[in-house]
Amino acid sequence: MVKVSVNRYVSRRMETLRIEIEAGTRRIREKALNILEEIFRAAARVAKGEIEHQRRKGKMVHVSLKERHTWLRLAEQAAQTMKTIASNFNEQEVNHQLNELEKLINEINAESRQSADKPATSPLKEVEETPWRTKRPKDPSLNVSKAPKT
Numbered sequence: 001m002v003k004v005s006v007n008r009y010v011s012r013r014m015e016t017l018r019i020e021i022e023a024g025t026r027r028i029r030e031k032a033l034n035i036l037e038e039i040f041r042a043a044a045r046v047a048k049g050e051i052e053h054q055r056r057k058g059k060m061v062h063v064s065l066k067e068r069h070t071w072l073r074l075a076e077q078a079a080q081t082m083k084t085i086a087s088n089f090n091e092q093e094v095n096h097q098l099n100e101l102e103k104l105i106n107e108i109n110a111e112s113r114q115s116a117d118k119p120a121t122s123p124l125k126e127v128e129e130t131p132w133r134t135k136r137p138k139d140p141s142l143n144v145s146k147a148p149k150t
Helices: 006-048 065-087 091-117 123-128
Strands: 053-056 059-062
Touching (some): 006 065, 065 091
């Protein structure tokens, strides 16, 4: 009969498990950081104004200043989540921060729906409608386009 130390067997299994958990956690952390970095870069591009239009309901619509501010908050939240994941991998804390990111995305979608439902207004149209720019009715006696026939 072969003598096998149960203590050694269990300790080797524990060591193997720790290595696998560490490697698995490292892979999960790297994947999460890559995805969050993509989210951060996209949000930062919209916040900076590099992306000026967004597709809503099949139409390209201008991104408003309020929406840019929300995208900036989204980029900030993504950066904070990246920092948390890089420093320690606390699943509950990461889930909480991911929920915050999701809330911001839902807020952006809600703003997008509201602005897509509004009719598009042109700044030039607003200028034309101001009282000092309204057209006055023409006086027929002042019509200079018709020259008298000689």
